[in-house]
Every structure is written in C-alpha cells, then in structure tokens.
Amino acid sequence: MSYTLHHPQSHYKGGDERHEPIIFMHGLFGSKMNNRGISKMLVKELNRSVFALDLRNHGESPHVTPHTYTAMAEDVEHFIKDHRLKHPTLIGHSMGAKVAMSVALRSPNLIQDIVAVDNAPVNAQLGRQFAQYLQAMTRIENTPIVNAKEADEILAAYEPSLPIRQFLFTNLLKPTKENDKFRWRIPIKILGGALDEMAAFPFTPGERSFTKPALFVRGTTSKYVADETIPLIGEFFPRFQLKDVEAGHWLISENPEGFKNVCLEFFRREKED
Template sequence: MAEDVAHFIRENGLKESSIIGHSMGAKTAMTLALGSPDLVANIASVDNAPSDKSLGKGFADYVRGMKQIDASNCKRQAEADEILKQYEESITIRQFLLGNLYRPPGENVTKFRVPLDVLGRSLDNLGDFPYKDPNEIRFGKPALFVRGTKSKYVPDEVLPLIGQFFPRFRLVDIDAGHWLISEQPEAFRQAIVEFLSPQE
C-alpha cells in the first residue's frame, strides 16, 4: 500500500505531501515516511503505531457481518444496517463500514467495494509492521500521532518506540475508541488543522 501511495505521488508530481492515515492507513503512512522520506513532508498517524499488533476480534466480526450483507442481496442501506447491528451496536461505526456499499451497474442490490474474501483471509497479518529496528531507519520530519483513549492500538508502552522511529512526533489523545474520526470528528479536525498550520 505504501508503494501504491509512492507511485501516486510520483505519477502526479506532488511535492511536500502530507500523509494522513487511520488504522491500516496509519501504518501505510508510517511505512511510506520511513521508506521514502523524500516524498513526504509530514505524516499524521491515526490510532496505530509502528509495531506488530494483532487485530481485535471485532474486525473478524465486521467481515462476517459484511459477508452476510453481501449474501443477503440487500436493496437498501437500511436493510444492511439491520444485519450489521448483530455485529456492531454503534451506529457511527456501522455507518462508517456501510460507506463501502455501492450498487453495481445494472444491479438492484448493494454490494461492498472491498474484496471481503481477501480481507478475511488477511486479518492475521494486517497488524504487522515492516520495519523492526529504529536504529536502522528514522523519519526526521514532523509526525503527529492521534490516538483514541479508549482504543488499545497505541498504548503508553509503545510511545518510546514511536519516538525512536519518529523523533519529531507529537501526540494528541482524543476521548474515543479506534474509530475516533467518526466518533469525535471535530476534535480530530482540530488536531489535524493545528498540526498542519504553519508554526511561528
């Protein structure tokens, strides 16, 4: 994924890019910054860290629910939401997941854009991080780490490792779980705007 982003940046002639990623997107941003620092001005990593971490059971449940929705040939998002309620009680998170639904051309049912079989098979490895030794590679430009205080993905004990890989990092805590952008959009927006604003 980091290679895909690097290709996009080069192909479009972008300069001094700010990369913001949540969850796996955060690991993508960190990987890109460490592997191709010349392409990146700064990064914002949202609720993830540069370490291997197994995914919570909830992700497998989400995939099961999404597969059930696909198999049910739902015609409306409300029908899909009723199915997903069995797997996730938060309407905010359900709406986020259901944002991947679309109606394929010529069909009258909704399907997910993401390849659910591939996603389901890959869950065991999705929490891995490709760089292991911060003594070998560092990103010396600004980095923002935003974490949900009710999430388990950026515990206090990983902060020293973040500091080793990203010595110019800043940390912002938001009173939310892993889906903090959906749960606290204004707090997230403020953190990003402050980080990206020119510093006096």
Template sequence: MGAKAVMTVALTHPDLVQNIIAVDNAPVDARLQSSFARYIQGLKKIEEAGVSSLSAADKILEPYEKDLVVRQFLLGNLHRPRVDPGGKPSPTLQFRNPLGILGKSLDHMGDFPFKDPHRVRFGKPALFVRGTKSTYVPDEVIPLIGQFFPLFELVDVESGHWVISENPEAFRQAVLKFLEPKE
C-alpha cells in the first residue's frame, strides 16, 4: 500500500515532496485480490509455529503461495527481535507488522481518500509503474491518474503486482530514466 500512501502525502503536503514513484497502484478505491487474505492466513501459520529460520517459514508459506519471489517478498517482514537490554536475540522470528490488524483491514486497505481530482492535484513529476500481468492499474483509470497527477509518466513492466520483486532490473531502469535531469 506504499503507492497509495505516497500519493496521499503528495496530494496532502505537496511542499514536502519533489516527485513520486507509485508502483502498481492508482488513485482509486480498489478491492484487493483474494490472494491477500490467503497470504495473511499463511503468515499467521508461521507466527503460530514460532519458526527460527526463514527456510522453515518458507515451507509453511509455500502452500499459500507457489511463487518463490512473492514468498521471499512476504517473508521480508520477518525479523529476529532483541529480547533483553543486552541485545540477546530472540530464538524465534517475528513479523514487523501486526498480522491481526492487517487481516481485519483488508476490506478497506485498497481505498483511496481523495475522490475529486478537481479539488486537489500534485503538479510535480510523478512516475506510475504498473505490472503488465496485474489488474491494479487498468487502462480506464489512466485519465484519472492524469487529473490528480498532471505531470505523470506511465511505464509498463513485465510482471505481476509485485513489480520490484518480480522484475527488479526493469523497475530500476524505469526509475533511473525518470530521475534523470530533464532539459
């Protein structure tokens, strides 16, 4: 949901933002894919198991997501917290984000707080990167993107929703090109 957070900050406080890069999301309310609920189920199983290694967590998550790249992305939220002031690490991995709150928020997580692009706009450069196999930025929302973000560029990357994880080099190239000084 980083893209929606970035868009919201840009529209709310444009003085704090030079430009934005939104990855596979648009300034519209969108229903999350059913895979997100499945991911939360798998992540909760990992939490309940009290795993001590990423490989053990990956084995638990595999039935919920077959794609290794997506699993690695999801498991990137695991960490080994310190359990005492001396810095002794916990024997078990824990998620940085509270899964219960995430699970309860899924119905509204795809919402966007602004509905009228005539009331608020971001008049600075904006890059929208969309995955060609994803459904989160359909062609029909491109005009709305232009209304909220009139200086936007759109780049399609051969990937699903997890653009950065699935095609990091194409994403990197799109960002570098966008950030090049313009004449």
C-alpha cells in the first residue's frame, strides 16, 4: 500500500513513529492526498505520527480485485503488522470509515480506537451520484478530449459542484509521451463493479463487537448516518460516541476545524480516563 508519513517534530529528533500512530483512510475516489491538511493539524496537536494510506484501487496503490471491505481490512491489518505499529488509531471517511469498522471488528487487538467519519455499519444504498461519477469518468476516458477544460464540461453535466469536480479530477492523468490520452489513475471498471459492495457491510448485528472507544462523526446536512442507525452502531461499538459537525458528507474538507475539535476532545478524554 502506498502511504505518506507525517511526523511530529519530536520524531525527527529520535522519536518513534510506530508508537500510537494514526492511520488515515480516504473515501471512494479519494487518496492519501485528500487528508494532508487535517493530518498535519492532528500531528501538531497530538504529537503523534499520521500514516495517510492509499487504499487498494486508489491513489498509487495497486489495482487489484476484489474491491471489498474484507479485502481492504486485510490490507490495513497487513500494513499494521508489516510496519510493527503499536496501538494505532484508525480514522476513515466514508468508504474508509467502513474499512476502519471492519478492521476493528475483525482484529480488535491490533488497534486502540477508531474514528468513523460519516458512515455507519449498515447495508445502505450509495448515493446515486457515485454511479453518475463513474458514468462521467467512462465518457471522458472514451472521448478524444484535448484539454482538461473539455473534461470538466463533460463532468459538469453530471456534477454541478466545482469543488467536487476538482476532487474527482485529482484522479485524472494528463497525456504523456508514452500515453497521449487523458486517463484515470483509478481503475473505473473495478470500482464500477464494486459499488454494491461499497454499499454493504460485511458483518451482521450480534456477530461480533468492538469494546474499545469509537467516535462516530457525522455531517449535520448529510444523510449517511441517520438517527435510526444509532442503536445499530451501539450493537457493534458499545463504547461509541456520536458527534455532529456543521457540514455535509465531505465534512473533513468542508469544516476541518470542527472535525479537528471533536477528534481532539475524543482523544484527550480517553487519556484522562
């Protein structure tokens, strides 16, 4: 797995980045680059290292099948073991949140706590926009466009929000001497075939639970963590806390300060307890 390591200043002076690090995982169509700002903020405030990962089929990590939560959880478990990380925290947004939950339920002894951002341990249909994004990406890849402006005109017919289009275009590779076409960094066929898997959750209530601390953060204008899912969260994560942040689904980028504050409150209260 590809990753970026953000060090506290003290670790440059001989500290140990393997002790209580944070592992940060992005959402669908994201990458480790999405979480640079918040990672640096948490490093500074908590004096802990942050490993920002590219999950499989994203960023610079390998393109492989299957693209399931079980497979991604196994990837993260291997990462923790291979890097000999001690008592890590998992933070994941959206798809990454379900990966964090899956690791917690599969291998609770590997981690000390999780922060699940705007997703819940439920089988729930993905927003229609994700399928539309893939349709637009396929159209862009199959159209002989000559510049990024033409690609944006195609995508704008599917997504009017410029910030979201800019987020998606972090995956667009420009022509090179070796390849004279615009193309996507991510394998859109693999991800397109995995949308049903991304809507699912690999565990059923009562099957297992994670009895360590868990923070669930949801956007106040997002629909991904509905009130009716709260009892189900408690079945899987009996020590969970739920915090709302003034934002939509992309709450880390929309309100990084609000997200940072609820995380700091969670981590510092744990230390006090």
